[in-house]
Amino acid sequence: MTIELATPLGDEILDLKAGDRVTLTGMVYTARDEAHLRMQEEGFPFDPEGAAVYHCGPVISGETVIAAGPTTSARMNALTGFLLDAGVRTLIGKGGMSADVLGLLEGRAVYLAFTGGCAALAASRMKVRGVWFEDLGMPEAVWALELDHLPLTVGMDAHGHNLFGDVAARAEAEFAQMFPK
Amino acid sequence: MHTVTDTHLFRAVSDATKKALEIAETHLPEDVTAALEAAYASEEEPIARAELGAILDNIALAEETKRPICQDTGVPVIFITLPPDIPYTPAIEEGVRDGVTRATASVPLRPNVVSPMTRANSGTNCGEGMPVVHITPGDTFMLTVLPKGAGSENVSRIAMLLPSQVDNVRRFIVETALEAGGRPCPPIILGVGIGGTFDRAAFLAKEALLEPIDEMDTFEQQICDDVNHLGIGPMGLGGRTTCLAVKVKQAGCHTASLPVAVNIQCWAARRATVRVIL
Ligand code: SF4
Numbered sequence: 318m319t320i321e322l323a324t325p326l327g328d329e330i331l332d333l334k335a336g337d338r339v340t341l342t343g344m345v346y347t348a349r350d351e352a353h354l355r356m357q358e359e360g361f362p363f364d365p366e367g368a369a370v371y372h373c374g375p376v377i378s379g380e381t382v383i384a385a386g387p388t389t390s391a392r393m394n395a396l397t398g399f400l401l402d403a404g405v406r407t408l409i410g411k412g413g414m415s416a417d418v419l420g421l422l423e424g425r426a427v428y429l430a431f432t433g434g435c436a437a438l439a440a441s442r443m444k445v446r447g448v449w450f451e452d453l454g455m456p457e458a459v460w461a462l463e464l465d466h467l468p469l470t471v472g473m474d475a476h477g478h479n480l481f482g483d484v485a486a487r488a489e490a491e492f493a494q495m496f497p498k
Numbered sequence: 499m500h501t502v503t504d505t506h507l508f509r510a511v512s513d514a515t516k517k518a519l520e521i522a523e524t525h526l527p528e529d530v531t532a533a534l535e536a537a538y539a540s541e542e543e544p545i546a547r548a549e550l551g552a553i554l555d556n557i558a559l560a561e562e563t564k565r566p567i568c569q570d571t572g573v574p575v576i577f578i579t580l581p582p583d584i585p586y587t588p589a590i591e592e593g594v595r596d597g598v599t600r601a602t603a604s605v606p607l608r609p610n611v612v613s614p615m616t617r618a619n620s621g622t623n624c625g626e627g628m629p630v631v632h633i634t635p636g637d638t639f640m641l642t643v644l645p646k647g648a649g650s651e652n653v654s655r656i657a658m659l660l661p662s663q664v665d666n667v668r669r670f671i672v673e674t675a676l677e678a679g680g681r682p683c684p685p686i687i688l689g690v691g692i693g694g695t696f697d698r699a700a701f702l703a704k705e706a707l708l709e710p711i712d713e714m715d716t717f718e719q720q721i722c723d724d725v726n727h728l729g730i731g732p733m734g735l736g737g738r739t740t741c742l743a744v745k746v747k748q749a750g751c752h753t754a755s756l757p758v759a760v761n762i763q764c765w766a767a768r769r770a771t772v773r774v775i776l
Contacts, residue, residue: 336545338544338545338548373569374569374608375569376566376569376571376606376608378606383565383566383569383606384565384566384568384569384571384608385569386568386569386570389649389681391681411680411683411733412679412680412681412733412734413680413734430733430735432549432552432553432556432732432733433649433680433683433733433764434553434556434567434568434570434647434649434683434764434765434766435552435553435555435556435568436556436560436565436566436567436568436569437556437557437559437560437563437565437566437567438552438555438556438559440565441559441563454619455608456608468548468552470545470548470549470733470735472735480545480735480736481679481680481734481735483736484679484680484729484730484731484734484735484736485679485680485730485734487729487736488676488679488728488729488730489676491727491728491729492672492673492676492728495672495724495727496669496672496673
């Protein structure tokens with residue numbers, strides 16, 4: 318069963334469990350390393366309350382999204398706290414985030430995984446609505462993108478469950494059995 | 499035998515590079531798509547199925563809209579076979595650079611190539627010594643591009659094992675996939691180079707990624723099964739399919755060495771070969 322979500326997000330995200338499939342509709346804001354640093358210094362160009370932040374460095378041509386798959390979220394591990402403190406309700410990316418971030422999500426936000434590399438699929442569900450910090454370059458700027466039912470998986474929920482962590486722990490155990498020291 | 503001028507050569511190689519990149523960035527090779535389809539059919543976990551379903555939808559959409567399959571359009575790695583009647587001159591590499599620059603605008607490709615220390619971006623996907631061009635003798639004038647994304651390249655590894663550690667080769671390869679986890683966008687393909695020298699092993703691993711993935715020998719199959727046994731699954735979210743194929747290439751090595759290189763390739767295993775037409 319797929320749960321339909323729309324931004325701005327509220328307490329409905331607290332009902333999500335790691336492993337749930339969802340679709341997201343409405344505005345998301347892209348941010349990679351540089352954009353996080355800039356927003357930390359200068360504040361948010363968008364309203365962070367209930368917002369969705371997408372770890373993505375898109376290829377945009379004029380008004381058209383050419384490609385917009387997720388980037389590796391773990392790079393933003395140490396830069397995430399201020400977003401959540403300001404009311405951001407979901408982070409979207411690939412590969413999951415650290416145990417620290419899992420703690421920060423507790424009771425207030427979730428991490429949604431988008432299939433890595435699926436740039437054409439992402440582009441087909443998005444429209445460009447605005448851009449800030451263009452001086453950072455196309456991939457590092459903050460793009461406002463409007464989503465139409467982007468399919469996502471809840472990777473980390475607001476109750477301490479981390480699907481990536483569970484899978485990694487099982488893989489470690491399998492490996493230890495296959496290749497005993 | 500015809501005489502080939504540098505101008506001809508430059509133009510022909512540039513056109514072939516641009517064409518190969520345009521194909522590679524928007525169409526996955528048939529063997530890769532078939533392997534992903536087979537994986538989708540065999541998955542039972544709903545999350546793994548959904549991830550593979552998204553990948554297959556994405557491949558179809560990229561083809562239909564002539565858009566890049568992935569936003570990380572990679573750095574181009576080029577392999578050329580040169581027949582005996584074609585002169586090996588600098589015009590070949592210059593042609594490649596020109597073709598890459600043109601494809602960057604036409605596809606378009608994300609400008610990924612930067613200077614390693616200043617991180618200044620050239621904007622053209624070319625830089626000092628970039629793109630990497632490998633030229634070998636052959637019967638026909640062919641050009642292959644392998645655009646390589648950073649997500650999978652960054653978690654590739656090389657080990658200089660001891661000659662007494664032959665039994666550890668398999669362990670090292672599987673451990674590389676374990677440590678990479680969901681980061682290289684699984685399902686992955688592993689290109690493995692065993693033997694040679696430090697640099698040769700890495701090159702063999704890259705070269706192994708050019709091989710079709712619809713066939714594996716017993717050793718390759720065994721490693722592939724081991725990796726799938728880890729259960730990392732598509733995107734590291736769990737499932738049966740972590741590895742689509744393992745391809746191994748070997749070379750003779752020093753009696754005191756055992757180099758093993760593992761080059762990880764993500765599901766977006768883009769490669770295309772075109773004939774260079776003079
Ligand atoms: S690892 Fe491959 S599929 Fe994933 S983002 Fe990089 S190039 Fe794309």
